[in-house]
Amino acid sequence: MTVTSQQETYLPPVEGRARVADVRDFLLAHVTVERERPPCFLSGATPGDRVELPAELYQVLLKVAEALQSGLAVSVSPVSTTLTTQQAAELLGVSRPTVIRLLDGGEIPFERVGSHRRVLLRDLLDYRERRRAAQYAALEVTAVDEDEDLEASLLRLRAARREVGRRRREQP
Structure with a gap:
């Protein structure tokens, strides 16, 4: 499957770096050596509206949060397999x-x-x-x-x- 989206670049927040740091700290706190999958979920506004975060996406979010919190921009570029x-x-x-x-x-x-x-x-x-x-x-x-x-x-x-x-x- 080829994704046709273009590359997107995201700048670190001028304000709100503390919120990015909170996300990074949360993700780091849930890194486990013994488990293949980090036990994290995305949740919506209603009860029961949640989905488990796949390990691959968890790693991507962690790297993005670390880079943004460090003041670096992040580029996301879909690539065919x-x-x-x-x-x-x-x-x-x-x-x-x-x-x-x-x-x-x-x-x-x-x-x-x-x-x-x-x-x-x-x-x-x-x-x-x-x-x-x-x-x-x-x-x-x-x-x-x-x-x-x-x-x-x-x-x-x-x-x-x-x-x-x-x-x-x-x-x-």
């Missing part, structure tokens, strides 16, 4: 040919619709998380400990670089 290669490239911040290389290399699952490639948003977000985790791991390997000898650090960094090169050569 099936993306073109150009949309995928924009989301990842890379070129379209890079996305096509990733798809053809099996890094990101996709399906063909005629001659066009389509990527599921969930698969793209999973790839982005894997890529970030690998980047953080690489940064951790290259971190220099203050107590470590400079020569030992250089040897360790060279070994890490050789290992990265070896892994790249092994990839198809």
